[in-house]
Structures are given as C-alpha cells and as structure tokens.
Amino acid sequence: MAIFSTTLMAAVVAATTDAIWAIVWLAVELGFGAARYAALAALQRDEAAGRPGNAVLPLYLGMSWAICYGIGCGLCAISGEWLLILMAGIFISGLAGGISSRNSGTPRYGITLIYLLGTPYSVAMVLSPLPYMYIVGLLVPIWGFGMALVLLENYEVLLNLFLSERKNRRLANYDSLTGLPNRVMKRQRFERLLRGADASAPAPLTVFCLDLDGFKSANDRFGHAAGDAVLVSVAERLRSSVREQDQVFRVGGDEFVVLLPGTRTDDAAPVAQRIIAAIAEPFELAGHGRLDIGVSIGAATFPTDGSTVDDLLRAADIAMYEAKRQGKGRFVAAGRNGMAPQQPAPATANVTPASRVRPPEPAGLWSKLQLPSLAKAAEIRITAHPQIPAGS
Template identity: 50%
Template sequence: MATMVPQRSTASTSAERTGQPWAPLQACVDWLLAGPRPQPDDIHNELLQQRTNKTRTLVVAVAASLLIASLSAALTGAPWAYAWVLAEIVLGSTRICLMMKALARAKRDRRAPVNVAPIWAGLASVVLISAGCYQCVASGVMPLILMAGIGLANLVGGIASRNAGTPRYGILLICILTLPFAAATILSPVPFLFIIGLQTPVYTAGMIFLLLENHKILLDLHHSERNNRLMAHHDLLTGLPNRALNQKLFAEMLDGPWPDAASGPSKLTVFCVDLDGFKGVNDRFGHATGDAVLVTVAKRLCASVRDADVVCRIGGDEFVILLPDITDGEAAAVARRIIARVAEPFEFEPAAQVGASIGLASAPRDGVTADELLSAADRAMYEAKRRGKGAFVIHRGAADAATLVPDAAAFLPAPRATALAG
C-alpha cells in the first residue's frame, strides 16, 4: 500500500536523465550536492532549492566580481585583466539567466528536478575569480592586491550563506577562492605580504565551520517543518493520513478526466471501515491493548489493498480507504480480503477479537464529491452492521433500485455482501 508516493532525490532523477555515458560525472555532482548525512528525499530537494531562492546574493556576487575585474583592467591595462572583464560579463549574465529560469521552474513545481547548469556555472565563475585574484597578487600592485583580498572575503561570506543547503559544494567553492590566493601571497616578493597568506587558511577554516553551522540550522528548520506537516496530516498512533489529509487526497483523486463507460472501473471507490467489537476490547483489556489493536489493524489494512490505494484513519476505530480506478468486482475482492485479515487473531493478545464492517460507494454512481461519497459509504457501512457485522455492503444509486437487493451475491460465499439502494 502506498499512502504517499515518495519523491526520488534530485540527484537520482538527474542521473537518470543524463544516461550512462555521463554517469561518472553525474555521480560526482550528486556527491557534491549531498549533505554530510543522508536525508529524506523531500528534505534533500528542499535543501537543493534553497540556493534558487537567493538571487539577490547572486546578483551582488556577480557585480562584485565584475568590479574587481574592471578595476584590475583600469589599474594594470594588462590583456589578462580585459579578458577577465569580458569573461565576467558573459559568465555573470549566464548565471543570472540560469538562476531566474530555475527560480521560475521551482515556483511552478517544487518537486521538479534541480537543474545542474547553475551548479557548473557557479563552479566556473569561482575558478575564474580565483585565477583573476591570483593575477592581482602577481601584479604586485598593492591597491589591487588589497582589493582582491577584500573582494574574496565578501564572496566567501556570500557562499557560506547561499550554499548552506549544499555544504560540500560550498566548501569546494570556498577552497577554490581562498587557497590559490593564499599561495600567491606567500610566494609574492612584496614585503610582509606572506602574513596575509598565513592567515588566509585560518579564515577559510572559520568560514567552512560557519557554513556547516548554517547547514545544521537549515536542516533542523526543514526537519521541524516536516514533522509539523506530518503531525498536521497524519494520525499520531498509526501514522496513516488523518481526516485533514483525507480531504486533500479526495480532491486530488477526483480531479482530472472521468471514465466514459458506466460498466468500466469507477473514478474512485470509497470504503468506510468500522471495527466490530473494538469497544469491548478496550473495556476488557485496556486502552494500551486497544491502541495495539488499532496499529496492527492499520498495518493489515495497508497490506490488503493495492499500491495505488490510500488508507486513512479519520478517528477512533473508523478508517476510510480510497481506491482509484477499480471495478465493483475488484473492490469486493479487496473488501473480502480486508475482512478476513482484520478478523485474524492478534499475537500480543489472542483473546482480543475484532471484525470489520465495510460500506462501499463509487464515483460517479453514488456521488461526485467527497461528502456525497463518504455519506453513501457510511450508510452502506451501517447497513452492514445492521445485517450482522463482519460483512460489506455496496451502495447503489437511487436510480438503480428502490430496496435492498442481494445483487452482490456473486461476491460470496464469504464474507456476506449485499447492495444498498441510495
């Protein structure tokens, strides 16, 4: 049973898109974009999308690097400086365009795979800046050297903030920016400039630790939000979707095209399941045993339905099961299987016995809204209880019949099944 379809991580999705020839390169990118510890796919995707939301930081970084390159060309007049300016204009505008497209795509679909093009563009930009700043130190022009150092410090601070969701990638960028600059200052003939080179690795380590702290804070925030969503939409005892999420799932499953043939599979079939004898188990064995019964029953229900079906607990000993694209015959087979599984003894308390009464309603025959389908399935479930429990009743629209008829007898011999007219 699949109550919610887990999203694959962006890394695995992008690896499938690239194909086998690029597999080693893609594996390297996947490792760079992963965190220190594996995370659930939804949180991993949120961390990757974190970079997309910081477009202002990117614009400032592009402007700062272009300023350094422009001042280098003005102060030295060297060909490498003018080449740097041209490369910054081309690469910077490309990065901004790629980021804006990624932002628009993320707004349309939060679960869309992350485009790796901005990742490669960012890496190329950092390599370009690092090479330019190395040349600034090699030029021996003190104002240019100081400007390069200040510019690198600003860029590293932005990286520590903007790449908190992808710490490995951020650490790589920081090292590419700072370590060549440190080597250039240590090797420079300018007096006492080596002192800056000796201090740069310490600064680099501090920014890396800051990046990791930012990652931890961001990760804790996403885990808290995820837990809050789970608590708001899932039953705390069984882990099944609760009433609130049930309504959302109803809307999703009723959306889209409806079947044309009345004899084919229904758009959606709804089971209302109520446990028989559960109150007696609670009264006789206590609430702890009752809770254990509910947890076990929830597992049995999930094991009895198809992967596309969704089992929800809407309160007490009441469950709702949503079965898309299924015929009455297939639904009846599932109902029989559920009744048989629920009635099995419990290993932790064999004397605790419960059964299941099930009401079935299908769209569009019994309604086209969640309220109509739930109401019809609920009426059928109470009819099953009235007729002796441990059975299921298929609701029929008022246009089909005026009284109860045993037209579900084909689904017998066990358990009992009848049809309820609307």
C-alpha cells in the same frame, strides 16, 4: 547581487590599470555572469513546470567562475597596487562569508568555492615583494578553514530545520500509531484522484468507509494499550488486503477509509469481503487471550454516488451505518434510486479463553433515527452483501 558586485570589481580593475589581463578578466566575468544567470533561470523554470532540470550545470559554472575570479584577485595581489590588493582581499572575504551562508545546503560545494577563491590570492600574497605580505598569505588558509567551519555549522542548523519540518509534516499528515495517512492526507489524495478520474470511464473510483465492530467494548475492558495493539494489527491487515495502488487511511479511533482507484462497486465487493475475512481472524492479546472483532464497510463509487469528496464520503458513511444496522460485519454499497437493504448477518465480539467482552453496542440513536431519512433525501439505494466467515 554577487554577480553584479564581482563584475563591478573587474570593471574597476580594468579601468584603473588598462592592463590586458584586467580587460580579459572583465570579459570572462561578464561571460560567466550571463551563463550562470541563464542556467539558474532555466533550472527554476523547469522546477516550476515540474520537469527535471539540469542541476549540475550551475555547479560547474560556479566552480569555473571561482577559479577565474580567484586568479584575477591573485593578479591584483601581485600587481603591487595597494588599492587592488585591498579590494581583492575585501571581495574574497565578502564572497566567502556569503558562500558560508547561501551554500550551506551543499557544504562540499561551498567549501570548494571558498578555497578556489582564496588559494590564488594566498599564493600571490606569499610571493609578493611587498614587506610582510607573506603573513597575510599564510593567514588566508586559516581564515578559509574558519569560513568552512561556519558553513558546516549553518549546514547543521539547516539540516535540523529540514528534519524538524519533515517530522512536523508527517505528524500533521500521518497517524502516529499505525503509520497510516490521516484525514488530512485522505482529503488531499482523494481530491487528487477525483481530478484525475474520468466520469465516463467504466471503473473510475470507489471509496470504503470502515468501522470496527466490538472494538470499543474490548478497548474499554482491556485498556488502551491492548486497543492500540489491535489497531496496529488492523492497519497491517487492511494494507495486506488491498492492492499496492489502493490507499488506506485512519480517520478516527476505529474508523478507516480505503480509496480504490479504477474500481467499480461490483469489483470492490471481493475486496471488501477479503477485508471482512481478514479482520474476523482472531487477535492475540498478551495476557488476555484472543479477541474476535468485526468490521462494517460502506462503499460509494464516483460518479454514480457523487462527484465530490464530501458527496462520496457521505454516501459511503450512510452505507456503513446501514451495514451496522443490518447486524454488522457487512459490506453495503450505496447507489441511486432508493434503498433496498437485504437480510442482516449478526456479528459479535468475543474474547477467549477467559472472559467474554460484552456484546457490541447498537448502531446508535443517530443511525436509527436519521439513516432512513438521509438515505431517502439523498435517493441512495443500499445493496447489502452477506458476511464472509473467517477463514473461508
């Protein structure tokens, strides 16, 4: 719309004056209009295709156009024709108002455009032979300063809106306590990894489901503040136990998920053992001594244990409950062709030197009653790995 309106003014000036400068102005306006439209369209196509576009070219074209249009309006001001003088002033005012809103995201560029448009008109009005026109010319810079203030205010509003949106997006996708991505981000990234995984590849993708052993007892005994501190430390230990390309998520109170791209079940076993050993290291609780907890890990691998997010998470979750049933502090891998659990390795949670946390709760009625039937229905083979002692 701005390109159309400015071209229309140049056409009116050319039609009413028949002056060479007016015709040249119209031709230049048509050229800049076509070039600016083409540059913006190309940039939008590149962004839609995910390619880096030329974002600088539209800026240079915009400033060049502002210089030419400002000169055209200045020539209208010194023409002595009241119609042209009024039209130039009205169009510059309208353009500056639009710039203060549309270009508020780039304040320096927007302010530059406002003064490039208004300066030639201001100088022409100061030099105009018409009486009292110099007053208008002296007021134009003040008016431009006011438009710049409006633009900066719009920039502050836009910036606050952007920051609030980014904060809300982070709150929706990340755990505020540990800083880990939450279950929403887990599903998005998991689906993205599955879309990029090749079912025929030797090591496409493995997922861990983790549940802390003995944490709930300690959390109930020592309070949520101590429990939160432990969860933060657990998140740090998990991040330090995996590769940079691996992804760690907190999906519940003491439940975590780890995605291991390009990893087979056999290759994932050492990673799980590192995690078990890291979590088994004592946690120092201020005023409460040391807390020893463990972690049970279930694993599922694409495409052996499933081809969708839900299938893989379900298989890994069943394997994790089998690890808890076998005595906790275990790594259990899910697979096809039935279930073959191995011997359990019991794990306990302790606090030293003063109090001892009550023993961890049993795996629960659900896992006792449902795990065998679920595993049989899903034809899942469970392979257990012995607990790795802390510090080994």
